[in-house]
Amino acid sequence: MIGGDRRSGAGPAPYRAELAVGLGLRPDPSAERILAVLAEAFPGQRIACLATLDRRAGEPGPREAAAVLGVPLFGYSAERLARVPVPNPSERVAAALGIPGVAEAAALLAGAGPLLVPRRVVGGVVFAAAAAHD
DSSP, X not given: OOOOOGGGOOSOOOOSSOEXXXXXXXXXXXXXXXXXXXXXXXXXXXXXXXEEEHXXXXXXXXXXXXXXXXXXXXXXXXXXXXXSOOSSOOHHHHHHHSSSOSHHHHHHXXXXXXXXXXXXXXXXXXXXXXXXXX
């Protein structure tokens, strides 16, 4: 589990399912920043995998964050992410990549169901979560 005190109110209520967390990241994010955001967003919650845009998945920060968590990191092409309908499209992502979004689409591709946590931004890291595969 990611550390944290559930009573702090810092994040959403814990979910019973393990989470597939999609990340929208700017170039070269640090593992420390990613891990701090996840700890704040999901205190006490088990994260089963991380997922993001393929070019970000190849960067050291996301790879190290996944390694620290002991979970796989999935990278998806912009073309594949573009085919996933997302409830909260991002104008910034549309302008930069020509697709509706990264975090929600990546969470939905890596997960096994609808979004449990819609797109949110904390400390410059965009994240969303769906239930993970069993």
